[in-house]
Amino acid sequence: MTQQVISRELAFQRTFGRAEKEILTDEAIDFLSALVAQFSPQRKALLEERERTQARYDDGELPGFLLETDSIKNGDWKIRPIPTDLQRRRVEITGPVERKMIINALNANVDVFMADFEDSLAPSWEKVIEGQINLRDAVNGTISYSNEAGKIYQLKPDPAVLVCRVRGLHLPEKHVTWQGEPIPASLFDFALYFFHNVEALLAKGSGPYFYLPKTQSWQEAAWWHRVFSYAEDRFSLPRGTIRVTLLIETLPAVFQMDEILFHLRDHIVGLNCGRWDYIFSYIKTLKNHPDRVLPDRQLVTMDKGFLDAYSRLLIKICHRRGAFAMGGMAAFIPSKDAERNQWVLNRVRADKAREAANGHDGTWIAHPGLADAVMTLFSDALGDRQNQLDVLREDDPPITAEQLLEPCAGERTEAGMRANIRVAVQYIEAWISGNGCVPVYGLMEDAATAEISRTSIWQWIRHGKTLQSGEVVTAALFRQMLAEEMRVIQEELGDQRYCQGRFSEAADLMEHITTESGLIEFLTLPGYRLLH
Known part of the structure; x- marks a missing residue:
């Protein structure tokens, strides 16, 4: 039976074991409580504004650049100078805050490891708390891990720079409530990582560095500026101690990049092309x-067209303001089959060569096995330069709203629809079972790619689109394919793995979020209710 523990103004829906007592100290709870009381009401208002904005898009309006902020866009301001240990970010690896993953990522041939509480973590209470312990130990240099065979994993000298990605503004932390409501998961993640690590990070010449996901407006960026400034003031730290990279992974945000940089100018170091979530947001915004x-x-x-324009505009705006323009994720996984592995490397190199040529300062990978190839490519492109802030793209013609909204040509096929079903179901099953980062068919899938898979089908159903075969996509067709593809998944995985998993629940959730008349905003919201 879960015991409710009341502490300060927050109510914890779990008893405190050893792990909780390490992280949820009285002082840490005081800080978290203050943040929640100060900033939760504003966060609620921002989420309500998202709904009003989306309602306008649903009624036929299209996103566009803001006229009322021309003074910001036309000004000559720049962001605060970037810290020394973030000047070189040619290759960044991402992954969940699991102990072995953290060690391997920090030891990889990369400049930065983004430790992720968001799209690659299924945020069970145990994993969120253990993640904070793991990051604390990584910052202190004491992290180690032993597998069942007795192999010991430890940090090498001079590991990659650690950056923490907190959960998005929309996500709740259901195990902690304030005034009867779950608190913002983003504040939970930020408060605990900052509180436990700021002194140690500063002592070794680094700092509390964060990635911010799924921002939709400059007002949300301004909210984060107030959060960061409050934390700095509370701990008597200079303004700009906290530094952040923000993912441009929603369609509304691409039209407000100058404004986002401006309102976070004391704390921001760059923007990142979060390509998978951006595609998902394109579907969702224009559904x-x-x-x-x-x-x-x-x-x-x-x-x-619309993705290339997004990449080039992000670079131009960032570099004009002295901010980094980070490239997107290579989700491919190296293969043991030599021919397949060469194909993977060729695809990744072509993608990363395009990013380097466009002027990106660095890029993302999901697997350490790609680090050497991508590091070599970016090092060849950049030469002696730490970054590409000198690439200003000043001769580019202006990028228009029409280019950023341009439809993408191509076929909708039965094979593509069936692949979407298999990927999304397998990811959902893994997520509700506690694993948020899953290799599926040679790609490292996270929540964003599963979101693309299920929202694509929802939109095809919504508008009665036809497949290449001429067949109209309907809810009935989807349900038929779902049943058939569940049998394919069972054959591929084997009866034992299938029967021991939560595939029936995953299929039910997939059907619900794909056929509901109104598009469910994020699969992780109903999925969170199934996460133990």
Whole structure:
């Protein structure tokens, strides 16, 4: 029976064991409580504004650049200078805050490890608390891990720079409530990482560095500025001690990049092309627009018009303001098959060569096995330069709203729809079982790629789109394919793995979020209710 523990103004829905007592100290709870009381009401208002904005898009309006902020866009301001240990970010690896993953990532041939509480973590209470312990130990240099065979994993000298990605503004932490409501998960993650690590990070010449996901407006960036400034003032730290990279992974945010940089100018060091969530956001934002429906997921690549424009505009705006422009994720996984592995490397190199040529300062990978190839490519492109802040793209013609909203040509196929079903179901099953980062068919899938898979089908159903075969996509067709693809998954995984897993629940959730008349905003919200 779960015991409710009341402490300060927060109510904890779990008893405190050893792990909780290490992280949820009285002083840490005091800090978290203060943040929640100060900033939760504003966060609620921001989420309500998201709904009003989306309602306008649903009624036919299209996102666009803001006229009322021309003075910001036309000004000559720059962000605060970037800290020394963040000047070189050619290759960044991402992954969940699990102990072995943290060690391997920090030891990889990369400049930065983004430790992720968001899309690659299924945020069970145990994993969130253990993640904070793991990061504390990593910052202190004491982290180690022993596997069942007795192999010991430890940090090498001079590991990568650690950056923490907190959960998005929309996500609750259901195990902690304030005034009867779950607290913002983003504040939970930020408060505990900052509180436990700021002194040690500063002592070794680094700092409390964060990634911010799924921002939709400059007002949300301004909210984060107030959060960071409050934390700095509370701990008597200079303004700009906290530094952040913000992911431009929503369609509304791409039209407000100058404004986002401006309102976070004391804390921000760069923007990142969060490509998978960006594609998901394109579908979600324009879900009622029948002329903006995307083709098969596999065809929506960074050389397509609307994505290429997004990359080039981000670089131009960032570098004008002295901020980094980080490239997107290579989700491929190296293969033991030599021919397949060469194909993977060729795809990754082509993608990363495009990013380097465009002027990105660095890029993301999901697997250490890609680090050497991508590091070599970016090092060859940059030479002696730490970054590409000198690439200003001043001769580019202006990028228009029409380019950023341009539909992507391509077919919708039965094979593509069936692949979407298999990927999304297998990811959902893994997520509700506690694993948020899953290799599926040679790609490292996280929540964003599963979101693309299920929202694509939802939109095809919504607008009665036809497949290449001429068949109309309906809810009935989807349900038929779902049943058939569940049998394929069972054959691929084997009866034992299938029967021991939570595939029936995953299929039910997949059906719900794909056929509901209104698009469910994030699969992780209903999924969170199934996460033990």
